[in-house]
Amino acid sequence: MVPVVTRVLLFASYADALGTSAIDVALPERATVADLLAEVRALAAAHALPPAPLVAVNQEYAALDVVLREGDEIAIIPPVAGG
Amino acid sequence: MVPVVTRVLLFASYADALGTSAIDVALPERATVADLLAEVRALAAAHALPPAPLVAVNQEYAALDVVLREGDEIAIIPPVAGG
């Protein structure tokens, strides 16, 4: 399996904490949201993130077992505070 | 006891039914709202009113046993339909 470099969008407090609005994560094919989070947690800056942040895939909240596909738009979503 | 002629305000459907926005009713002293309604029902045109319409005294809904005083502002209130 060749790892696929996947871009992950960051927002608000998470973007501030990591100092960037996107990070690149290397994932095997058929990786899940849980796999993605494990990779993100391995990043040096990820100590600032909670252990299990929400993830959106293609602009929808995604459960941990959702399988990622190449070209998916992936984002880690801080606690929302709209309104 | 000298009967006191009391003016009673009418509105909306009741004013239409009686063809006037006020009627004069002769009442004994210390008459109650119930006494007032009995007098009103004795009027020829009053068949158009329901048997027990709401009454306001001094711009507040009044129970049947409220005693009327000279100078009170009295009104018979059709079913309300605001909003």
Place this chain on the structure above:
Amino acid sequence: MRATIVERPIDAAALLAEVASPAHGATALFVGTVRDVNDGRAVTGIEYSAYAAMAEKEMRSILEEAAVRFGVTAAVVEHRVGALALGEASVVIATAHAHRGPALDANRYLIEQLKQRVPVWKRELYTDGTREWVDPSGARAMAGAPASAPGARPGGASHA
């Protein structure tokens, strides 16, 4: 806190501005408008009338109740009388509070109580040229049956 019977169009934006404050995080607005169909009949307009002095007094009572129940710090009600065309606002209620719960709760309380207690009446004009007083208590007004039980007060609230 203000409640007024008016004979001119109601400016909803002005009511929003009236309750505005940096202390508020939430403002709720209710707008009642003249609808083109009621009880299956095509309506062309509505004539509203009121016992204005009592209507304002009763609306102020309801505002005071809302202040006690929900802690709303700013609320204003305008009810229009006269001949209204389709789509025109007959009543506008604005409520504001630091938080949305009280603002929304108070707004609903005000319109529900207003419809039960405030002496305002409407006569609908129909496309066939007829017109009729509306009796939300069930029977059409003047249909014979009493709209309310003897001594009953609208809404059942204890405002003796």
Place this chain on the structure above:
Amino acid sequence: MRATIVERPIDAAALLAEVASPAHGATALFVGTVRDVNDGRAVTGIEYSAYAAMAEKEMRSILEEAAVRFGVTAAVVEHRVGALALGEASVVIATAHAHRGPALDANRYLIEQLKQRVPVWKRELYTDGTREWVDPSGARAMAGAPASAPGARPGGASHA
């Protein structure tokens, strides 16, 4: 039915006009505004940001849910992003229906769901010059504890 993230002031009166129809007897409006105090701290302004594409998609989902649940035939939501001053509107929601019940119910549903699910964030600016991301889930953002359980979706709704 429209849901939009905007970068300019929200015109509440325009939203009222947008949902207006002679078929409606009731319109409800909610306005969320920047408050001068939050959690006991004096606030001087709020910076809102959003994952705009997803926020609009999620708001549209909520609108569709409201249409199904309450039968509202007209509803529009605008949420503003950027730097807002005290008293400025961050969100405005307008809903309309023939009757007041569905208009009011849908309006409350929309703001409650929006606050739980729509990816918008705010950073409060305080009088002491500091600023902080707001975490309504309890802990201040970035305080260490997870804001949500693993795999949980905001609001617990089933929108897989």
